[in-house]
Amino acid sequence: MIEATASAPSKFVILGEHAVVYGEPSLTLAIDLRFRVRLRYSDAFRVNGQTASNRNTSPHMRYLYDLHGGKPVSAYVESDIPSGSGLGSSAALSVAFAAALQALEGQPLDRAAVAKDAYEAEYYAQGRGSPMDTSTSAAGGGVALNMPHRKEDLLWTISKEDRTWEVSRFDTPPMTFVLGNTGIRAATGPLVDKVRRYRESNSFAAGIVDEIGDVTRDGLRALRAGDLDELGALMTYDHKLLSILGVSCPELNSLVDAALPYSYGAKLTGSGGGGCMVALTDRPQQVAKAILAHGGTPYIVHTGVPGVTVSTREAGQKQRHRGRGHHGEKKNVDSRR
Numbered sequence: 001m002i003e004a005t006a007s008a009p010s011k012f013v014i015l016g017e018h019a020v021v022y023g024e025p026s027l028t029l030a031i032d033l034r035f036r037v038r039l040r041y042s043d044a045f046r047v048n049g050q051t052a053s054n055r056n057t058s059p060h061m062r063y064l065y066d067l068h069g070g071k072p073v074s075a076y077v078e079s080d081i082p083s084g085s086g087l088g089s090s091a092a093l094s095v096a097f098a099a100a101l102q103a104l105e106g107q108p109l110d111r112a113a114v115a116k117d118a119y120e121a122e123y124y125a126q127g128r129g130s131p132m133d134t135s136t137s138a139a140g141g142g143v144a145l146n147m148p149h150r151k152e153d154l155l156w157t158i159s160k161e162d163r164t165w166e167v168s169r170f171d172t173p174p175m176t177f178v179l180g181n182t183g184i185r186a187a188t189g190p191l192v193d194k195v196r197r198y199r200e201s202n203s204f205a206a207g208i209v210d211e212i213g214d215v216t217r218d219g220l221r222a223l224r225a226g227d228l229d230e231l232g233a234l235m236t237y238d239h240k241l242l243s244i245l246g247v248s249c250p251e252l253n254s255l256v257d258a259a260l261p262y263s264y265g266a267k268l269t270g271s272g273g274g275g276c277m278v279a280l281t282d283r284p285q286q287v288a289k290a291i292l293a294h295g296g297t298p299y300i301v302h303t304g305v306p307g308v309t310v311s312t313r314e315a316g317q318k319q320r321h322r323g324r325g326h327h328g329e330k331k332n333v334d335s336r337r
């Protein structure tokens, strides 16, 4: 029996969250916190060994299972990504499941198809949002949405209702980022809704969303010029714009303030309301210390990481082989499923 293993990275947003939902540009980087899944067809739906009816799995998994014909599968999952922290944990889950299900059907990895399926799963679960997180997790590295790009850097295009997002790759100069987690979990959907209501009812808020788009375009120019002072200043300014939109919180503001003396710039990252902030710095240890001293959890992140990866193996054969030769290992594998 075939077993498929997939691993998908999380991400943070350099610039552009929330505005990207309305077709404005974004700049994101995949990071070395990953979600991993191992899948095989089974007699019942199982997650980490626990029986779960199809309807009781997460909506993302449910959508993807149904998309692939609804055959029962046994999944073993593990994640390095704190959930509700703005790092795209549900996007990484959706990307890893989409890739593993493709592989179980014997298809070669098709990142564009994975990005599209995973975005649909996110949309099904959240009812709103952009393909930014899912595309970054599928592609890895640096990913831009709706930015001017060279023809060869275009990865794929995703459309939903009346919006289209062009997803492209961008190169980054060497940069160091530190994340600070407030530890406050905040769901993306209600924050996206809050901005939508504000934007629809108020032309001032709509202007702020447009301005985030301009700041993000300026950010790509700064990145291409290797101008970290300018990029940092734009990030800090973007934090102010996001605060005006009502998606920051005192804890995020406190971590941003704490990081700024040692940083080019800092801002919340992701949907806000809690979760993480990010600082661009060449003094990561000082920033990490300042974040810790203000009650946050720092991560000095590694970027330039691969997007989704997938592999398959003949699980039955190997396990039979292991069962004969290494009984302990077989038991271990089964108990983690």
Ligand code: MEV
Pocket (backbone or CB within 6 Å): 016, 017, 018, 019, 020, 021, 086, 087, 088, 128, 129, 130, 131, 132, 133, 188, 192, 270, 271
């Ligand atoms: C969440 O990581 C980013 C948001 O822009 C929502 C989205 O793009 O779907 C807030």
